[in-house]
Amino acid sequence: MLLRHTTDKIIEREALTINPAKTCQPVGAMYAALGIHGCLPHSHGSQGCCSYHRSALTRHYKEPVMAATSSFTEGTSVFGGQANLLQAIETIFTVYNPDVIAVHTTCLSETIGDDVNQICQKARTEGYVPEGKFVIHCNTPSYVGSHVTGYANMVTSMVKHFATVSTTPKNQINLVAGWCEPSDMREMKRISTQMGIKTVMFPDTSDVLDTPLTGKHEFYPSGGVTIPELVSTGDSKFTLALGSYSSEDAATLLETKCKVKFSVLDLPIGLQATDKYVMALSRASKMPVPDSITADRGRLVDMIADMHQYLYNKRVALFGDPDTLVPLTEFLLSMDMKPVYIVSGTPGKKFETAMTNLLLKKVPEAKFKNGQRADMFLLHQWIKQEPVDLLIGNSYGKYIARDENIPLVRVGFPILDRIGHSHFPIVGYQGGMGLIIKILNAILDKEDRECAEEKVELTM
Amino acid sequence: MMSEFLTGREKQIVRSGTTSEAILCAKPSLAGSVSQRACVFCGSRVVLYPISDALHLIHGPIGCAVYTWDIRGALSSGPELHRNSFSTDLQEKDVVFGGEKKLYASLIELIDRYKPKAAFVYSTCLVGVIGDDLEAVCKKVGLEKSIPVIPVQAPGFNGTKKDGYKVACEALATLVGTSDREIPKFSINILGDFNIAGELWLLLDYYRRMGIHVNATITGDGRVDAIRNAHKASLNVVQCSGSMMYLAKLMQEKYGVPFMRVSYFGLEDMSEALYGVAKFFKDKDLMIKASEIVKEEFLRIMPVIKEYKEKLQGKKAAIYVGGSFKAISLIKALRLIGVQTVVVGSQTGTSEDYELIQQLCDEGTIIVDDSNPIELSTFVKEKKADIFIGGVKERPIAYKLGLGFCDHNHERKEALAGYEGMLNFAKEIYATAMSPVWQFTR
Ligand code: SF4
Ligand code: SF4
Numbered sequence: 001m002l003l004r005h006t007t008d009k010i011i012e013r014e015a016l017t018i019n020p021a022k023t024c025q026p027v028g029a030m031y032a033a034l035g036i037h038g039c040l041p042h043s044h045g046s047q048g049c050c051s052y053h054r055s056a057l058t059r060h061y062k063e064p065v066m067a068a069t070s071s072f073t074e075g076t077s078v079f080g081g082q083a084n085l086l087q088a089i090e091t092i093f094t095v096y097n098p099d100v101i102a103v104h105t106t107c108l109s110e111t112i113g114d115d116v117n118q119i120c121q122k123a124r125t126e127g128y129v130p131e132g133k134f135v136i137h138c139n140t141p142s143y144v145g146s147h148v149t150g151y152a153n154m155v156t157s158m159v160k161h162f163a164t165v166s167t168t169p170k171n172q173i174n175l176v177a178g179w180c181e182p183s184d185m186r187e188m189k190r191i192s193t194q195m196g197i198k199t200v201m202f203p204d205t206s207d208v209l210d211t212p213l214t215g216k217h218e219f220y221p222s223g224g225v226t227i228p229e230l231v232s233t234g235d236s237k238f239t240l241a242l243g244s245y246s247s248e249d250a251a252t253l254l255e256t257k258c259k260v261k262f263s264v265l266d267l268p269i270g271l272q273a274t275d276k277y278v279m280a281l282s283r284a285s286k287m288p289v290p291d292s293i294t295a296d297r298g299r300l301v302d303m304i305a306d307m308h309q310y311l312y313n314k315r316v317a318l319f320g321d322p323d324t325l326v327p328l329t330e331f332l333l334s335m336d337m338k339p340v341y342i343v344s345g346t347p348g349k350k351f352e353t354a355m356t357n358l359l360l361k362k363v364p365e366a367k368f369k370n371g372q373r374a375d376m377f378l379l380h381q382w383i384k385q386e387p388v389d390l391l392i393g394n395s396y397g398k399y400i401a402r403d404e405n406i407p408l409v410r411v412g413f414p415i416l417d418r419i420g421h422s423h424f425p426i427v428g429y430q431g432g433m434g435l436i437i438k439i440l441n442a443i444l445d446k447e448d449r450e451c452a453e454e455k456v457e458l459t460m
Numbered sequence: 461m462m463s464e465f466l467t468g469r470e471k472q473i474v475r476s477g478t479t480s481e482a483i484l485c486a487k488p489s490l491a492g493s494v495s496q497r498a499c500v501f502c503g504s505r506v507v508l509y510p511i512s513d514a515l516h517l518i519h520g521p522i523g524c525a526v527y528t529w530d531i532r533g534a535l536s537s538g539p540e541l542h543r544n545s546f547s548t549d550l551q552e553k554d555v556v557f558g559g560e561k562k563l564y565a566s567l568i569e570l571i572d573r574y575k576p577k578a579a580f581v582y583s584t585c586l587v588g589v590i591g592d593d594l595e596a597v598c599k600k601v602g603l604e605k606s607i608p609v610i611p612v613q614a615p616g617f618n619g620t621k622k623d624g625y626k627v628a629c630e631a632l633a634t635l636v637g638t639s640d641r642e643i644p645k646f647s648i649n650i651l652g653d654f655n656i657a658g659e660l661w662l663l664l665d666y667y668r669r670m671g672i673h674v675n676a677t678i679t680g681d682g683r684v685d686a687i688r689n690a691h692k693a694s695l696n697v698v699q700c701s702g703s704m705m706y707l708a709k710l711m712q713e714k715y716g717v718p719f720m721r722v723s724y725f726g727l728e729d730m731s732e733a734l735y736g737v738a739k740f741f742k743d744k745d746l747m748i749k750a751s752e753i754v755k756e757e758f759l760r761i762m763p764v765i766k767e768y769k770e771k772l773q774g775k776k777a778a779i780y781v782g783g784s785f786k787a788i789s790l791i792k793a794l795r796l797i798g799v800q801t802v803v804v805g806s807q808t809g810t811s812e813d814y815e816l817i818q819q820l821c822d823e824g825t826i827i828v829d830d831s832n833p834i835e836l837s838t839f840v841k842e843k844k845a846d847i848f849i850g851g852v853k854e855r856p857i858a859y860k861l862g863l864g865f866c867d868h869n870h871e872r873k874e875a876l877a878g879y880e881g882m883l884n885f886a887k888e889i890y891a892t893a894m895s896p897v898w899q900f901t902r
Contacts, residue, residue: 002540005574015565017522017549024523040494046585047489048499048616052527055852064857066833071489072617077589084491091492096834107521108585108617111555142521143550143586215862215901217837345522372549396529399543 002399006377008384018377019396021319022345024142025150027053028179028246029104030067032154035177035185035203037224038099040092041067044085044116044137045106060414061182061209061422066219068092068101072108081114082122089128089135098220099227103137104154110141134227136161146346147413148245148321151179155250158202162230165258170235173284174260175201176250178243178267178323179413180427182206182223187425188242188268191278194293197285200229200236210422234258238284242277243267243323244350267323268427269435270331271300277428296429303433304335307440310460314443315386317341319379319393320412322351322370328392328411329358331432337390340366341382347371376400390443407442411435472829474818494832497807499616501584502528503624507703508580508612508631510534510654511682512542515576519563519594520584522549524616533873534654537661537681541574550586560592567601567609577684578608580631588615608684610634621782622808629707632678632687636711639688644673646741649693649717652704653724655680659877663724666734666878670749678704691715695740697733699724703783723785724877725885726793727758727765757879765797768886773798775893778845780828780836780854781868784809784817790849790868791820797886799893802843805831833857847893862901864892 026043030053033041043050050069057065068091070076070084085103092101105116116137129135138157140150155176175192177185186206192199207223233239233254239262241251251262268277275297282289304311314337318325322344329339340363344351351370359366367382380400383391387404391397394412401408415421425431444460489495505528509516518525525547536542548554548562563581571579579601583594594611602609612631614624648667653660660680667674675693676686696708696719708719720740722733731754738746777799779790784806791801804817805828817827826839833853840848840861848858851869858865866888868876874884 002543005541005544007573011573013569015548015562016569017525017547019529019545020522020526020547020549022522023526024521027523042492046499046617047495047497047620048502048585049523051495051498051502051853052523056527058853058856062856064833064860065853066494068492068494069489071491071493071495072585074618077585077615077617087490088492091490095492096494106585107523108589111586111589141552141555142523143552143555146522211860213860213862213901215860217833217857217860219834372551377544 001403003380003403006380006384008381010378010381010385013373017373017375020345020375021343021379021393021396022146022148023056024107024147025140025145025153026104026106026142027056028147028150028152029102029138029140029154030054030065031057031179031205032151032203033102033104034065034208035205035224036100036102036158036230037226038220039102039224040096040098040100042069042088042092042101042103043067043106044070044081044103044114045108046072049106049108056414057209059416062419063209063211064217065209066096068096070109077108077112080112081109082119085114085116085119086123086128089123093128093130093133096219098133100134100136102154102157103135104140104150106140107142110139134161148179148323148346152246152249155203155247156253158230159233159250159253159257162227163234163254163258164231165234168235169237170232172198172200172232172236173281174233174236174239174251174254174262175199176239176241176247177201177203178241178246179321180243180267180324181421181425182208182210183421183423183425184267184427184431187428187431188277191293191428192281195278195281195285195287195290197281197287200233201225202230202233234260236260238262240265240277240280240284245321245323245346245348266327266330269324269327270432271297271304271334271429272330273327274428274432293429300429300432303436307436308336310440310444311335311337313338314390315340315388316390316392317379317383317388317406318391319343319376319397322346322348322354324412326351326354326358329355331435333358333362335436338363338366340388341379342366342368343374343376343379344370345374390439407446409435409438409442473835474827475824489830494834495830497830498621500618500620500624500627501582501614501616503621503703504612504614504628504631505582505624506532506654507625507628507679509542510536510679511578511580511684511687512536512539513577513683514542515546515570515574515579516542516582517546517548517566517570517579518582518584519548519559519592520550520582520586522547524584525549532654533656534680535656535658538683541576546570555586555590558590558592559587560597563592563594563597564601567597568605571601571605571607576607578610578635580610580612582612582614585615585617588617608635608638620808625703626706629704629710632707633710635684635687636707637688637691637715639685641689641692643675643689643692646671646743646746647673647675647693648695648697648737649676649678649690650674650680650699651678651696651708651719652699653677653680653877657872657875659724659875659881662875662878662880666753667737669753670734670738670746672737672746678707691717693717695720695737697722697737723789725786725789725881727761727796727879727882728792729789730878730882761879761883764883765886768890769796769798772890772893775799775846776802776844777847777849778803778836778840778843780805780831780848780850782807782851784813786868788813788816788820791817793882793885794889796882797889799847799889801825802845803828803836803839805829805836837861847889862898864889864895864898866892
């Protein structure tokens with residue numbers, strides 16, 4: 001037993017986190033920044049953090065992930081990081097020549113009190129930033145929030161630095177992508193294109209972290225939202241913020257700054273969330289929903305109907321990020337499954353409210369918790385008290401899955417031991433079908449393997 | 461266009477045979493570089509983490525703990541406590557008011573629950589600046605719970621990964637010598653093998669066949685009690701000079717335990733290690749047994765190696781690994797299977813090793829310290845390498861360039877040490893260099 005140290009008795013912990021269900025802000029900021037075309041993320045801190053965040057993203061995507069660091073030394077931690085950041089900006093523009101440098105902080109630079117805003121300003125006025133190039137920044141102290149917060153902060157800084165109102169309004173809709181995979185971003189765009197709607201999605205990591213092998217290493221791959229596109233978001237007709245934790249702040253700022261109205265939706269995971277996404281797109285653009293999309297929806301419903309007897313009443317434990325967990329829980333409920341345990345290390349009241357609304361009537365016995373000490377250890381203890389049929393979450397679920405012999409469907413960040421998440425979406429009607437297939441394969445494969453011999457069924 | 465090299469880095473790159481100048485290393489990375497280097501904390505953590513019956517608690521914000529959670533594939537034959545991630549998950553109020561209380565509470569909770577043999581408490585950058593008195597808390601808990609509670613002062617900004625090795629060695633040194641059990645006559649400690657993919661177990665088998673008693677393994681499949689008794693061994697056999705030399709030197713000074721530097725990678729080096737240990741004990745029997753093992757293993761392995769060599773002849777490799785000592789073994793091992801090394805680099809090399817590399821390599825080989833992706837891609841293309849040997853961040857770049865890749869770092873999945881390891885290595889290089897996928901990339 002790998003996790004033989006997990007007890008089934010719940011012990012109240014006051015200080016300790018065991019096997020976290022979150023990570024730190026900068027990795028989110030780095031991921032978001034990669035969704036700008038020609039952007040080099042920059043970690044203002046010691047080089048270790050940067051190295052860890054790059055490795056985490058590299059392992060998850062199996063793609064090169066570039067980011068620079070201010071390389072703090074002991075002296076920097078005493079005297080402050082201004083000189084390092086200025087030198088870094090100069091070095092980066094001469095050596096790596098990006099269009100944008102997206103600076104995020106680390107625990108260290110936050111705690112010693114570096115004023116990144118002021119340093120970036122100084123860089124601009126003192127000529128460290130060449131004509132037509134940009135430096136943007138956000139603050140990402142990891143002792144606040146989680147990786148999701150870091151993502152949200154970087155997305156918000158995109159609005160802060162670029163969104164502008166011009167004299168000519170644009171017939172386009174902004175899509176602020178909450179934290180999801182390049183495949184999901186691609187799919188959300190595909191749906192809006194199918195409806196004939198012009199959109200600007202930011203950030204957009206498709207064609208950045210899912211690039212083809214060509215024999216060349218493109219330091220700046222072809223994807224990502226461009227600067228002119230980001231600037232134009234101030235002229236858009238409407239904004240859809242997808243996932244309140246990771247995108248609402250940006251949409252709010254865009255409204256304040258450029259008077260672009262917005263609504264906040266869940267990431268379109270599952271039937272109902274996708275319905276809402278499609279309807280919102282239609283409403284905002286005054287475009288009808290094309291038959292091809294209605295047909296996709298019908299196929300998803302058909303699939304659920306075909307297999308509902310196998311899905312019914314299956315107990316599921318989930319962990320990961322609120323923006324994914326909320327629509328995922330809703331989707332499971334719509335398939336008559338039972339999400340019984342849900343944890344997220346990301347703090348914030350919204351999670352609790354959303355889960356209460358979803359679960360109170362339908363699964364009154366459900367347990368959920370987020371924030372401090374909502375970790376994998378707690379989840380495991382719950383599972384030990386009363387087992388589940390399925391586990392959904394990132395790769396760190398594999399220990400529990402093995403120890404308790406529960407099938408694991410990998411959704412979330414990070415996925416370090418399987419592929420496919422960057423290529424096949426879980427959003428939209430088609431993504432929903434993909435998810436059902438994964439869930440059923442996991443459950444039924446186990447059943448076929450383990451049920452009594454006389455019970456093996458050919459037709460299911 | 462991107463300029464090829466960071467100015468100010470020229471001295472960290474040399475071409476063997478074209479200059480008499482020594483390479484500049486042990487230099488902090490330039491601000492603004494896409495360095496492949498990690499931090500002090502990382503260094504100390506990877507070294508200590510395989511001690512599987514100890515508690516490893518990371519005092520700091522959550523990230524530092526998450527990124528080092530079960531990351532290395534260091535196998536344990538017993539306890540699995542080390543595969544959990546324990547963190548104090550510092551919050552804003554802790555940053556303002558200090559995290560000592562939280563640390564204390566966490567330690568007590570953990571020790572009460574798991575009864576570990578010792579506890580290592582790592583401080584990260586943040587703790588380095590908020591000024592928690594790690595030492596005092598550790599001391600207090602140590603007294604209350606009567607186990608060694610060892611502070612590992614590893615704020616990342618204090619240097620590179622290599623500096624973290626030293627911090628780890630200092631932590632280990634506080635354990636060594638705190639027990640006094642008698643042990644058999646021909647006893648050694650194995651230092652600097654981390655039992656990645658079970659490598660240590662291969663080595664234990666060779667030593668057992670020779671009649672050598674392995675006292676403590678530091679730190680692969682490591683146990684606190686054995687480490688406490690490590691000073692009783694007659695010899696420290698140190699592999700991968702980077703991480704454990706400091707402890708070996710400390711133990712020599714303090715307990716008079718001599719050390720010997722070896723590499724278990726490649727047939728020559730592996731055999732030399734066994735002979736070296738036998739020679740140390742000045743025992744005829746040991747020597748005979750060592751040569752028997754070598755003979756036996758060579759007979760078993762050489763025919764297979766020869767086959768690989770014929771097929772791989774003329775292939776070119778680029779190496780970029782953590783330490784320069786490992787690079788030396790790799791160059792030799794590659795040569796054995798017909799592969800020529802055309803680029804060699806490491807994150808944190810020493811000047812002596814680099815000098816040796818210069819002598820060892822063919823003329824024109826590029827040698828580089830603390831490189832970055834742009835440089836590496838340029839070198840690899842210029843030298844027309846077929847295979848890249850590196851770590852996690854290099855793998856996808858190599859693939860994008862259409863090169864084969866072999867992980868010789870934490871994430872290797874096959875044991876690469878010893879005779880068996882050489883076979884695995886040859887197999888892995890062959891599989892990746894000859895994969896049909898590369899013909900579709902052009
Ligand atoms: S110091 Fe902060 S930013 Fe760096 S890895 Fe640790 S938690 Fe993340
Ligand atoms: S904060 Fe410091 S100790 Fe933690 S990962 Fe970053 S550099 Fe390393």
